[in-house]
Amino acid sequence: MRTNGYLIAIDGTAGTGKSSVGCAVAAHLGYGFLSTGEMYRALAYKVFAKKINPEDHDAVLEAARQLRFTFMRQPDAKLKMFVDGEYLGDKLHLEEVGAVASRVSTNGEARRVLTDKMRDVGEDGGIVMEGRDVGTVVFPDAEIKFYLDASAEERAKRRVNQLKDAGQKADYNQILKMIQERDYRDSHRAVSPLKPAEDAVVIDTSSLTMQQVIDTVLEKIKHYAS
Numbered sequence: 666m667r668t669n670g671y672l673i674a675i676d677g678t679a680g681t682g683k684s685s686v687g688c689a690v691a692a693h694l695g696y697g698f699l700s701t702g703e704m705y706r707a708l709a710y711k712v713f714a715k716k717i718n719p720e721d722h723d724a725v726l727e728a729a730r731q732l733r734f735t736f737m738r739q740p741d742a743k744l745k746m747f748v749d750g751e752y753l754g755d756k757l758h759l760e761e762v763g764a765v766a767s768r769v770s771t772n773g774e775a776r777r778v779l780t781d782k783m784r785d786v787g788e789d790g791g792i793v794m795e796g797r798d799v800g801t802v803v804f805p806d807a808e809i810k811f812y813l814d815a816s817a818e819e820r821a822k823r824r825v826n827q828l829k830d831a832g833q834k835a836d837y838n839q840i841l842k843m844i845q846e847r848d849y850r851d852s853h854r855a856v857s858p859l860k861p862a863e864d865a866v867v868i869d870t871s872s873l874t875m876q877q878v879i880d881t882v883l884e885k886i887k888h889y890a891s
């Protein structure tokens with residue numbers, strides 16, 4: 666146990682509900698919740714705004730070094746993130762920013778800079794951190810680690826439903842192909858490839874509801890603490 670409680674890592678592929686599960690679990694425990702992808706998105710946002718070429722290794726590294734993060738815990742457990750004093754909100758979730766995030770996150774040195782900043786946030790515990798490499802690289806010593814997965818077909822189905830609910834058109838086969846390509850890129854990249862930590866609890870969420878996943882995670886934490 667750290668000063669403020671456990672450090673709980675939730676990693677896994679995109680579209681498995683890591684954020685919703687992590688946030689609900691953190692709220693239940695009275696912990697903070699941080700989605701580490703937001704920090705990669707913040708770097709991408711700055712790179713995009715400053716018109717830096719995402720493949721320009723040194724310029725991206727310098728942009729990473731210059732980022733100043735501050736966080737404020739919200740009533741729903743989320744750590745609201747300010748970048749150089751500014752709350753960027755939905756701007757971080759623009760398609761263009763997501764695409765740049767995926768490119769800058771292959772910069773190994775910029776990853777190290779962001780990883781150090783993540784350690785500053787989480788080292789005292791009392792936090793659920795969600796991402797791709799929290800349990801393997803950022804906090805290999807996290808007390809409890811989860812790895813959420815689901816079949817590409819199930820994730821494509823969920824994404825199609827999400828888009829339809831938002832009144833947008835969605836092509837299942839196209840989305841499935843994009844998910845499969847992203848999985849391949851994430852798990853084959855040279856730095857911090859996506860894989861479960863050896864000591865992670867792996868949960869296949871394909872046939873589980875969100876509540877069932879939350880209950881499973883809370884049960885494992887209770888078991889660990891007892």
Ligand code: DC
Pocket residue numbers: 679701702703705706763766767768770795796797798799
């Ligand atoms: O989870 P997300 O889509 O918000 O993540 C944005 C990008 O950052 C995505 O391309 C994966 C990358 N990422 C990463 O490489 N390592 C993390 N710990 C979190 C996110």
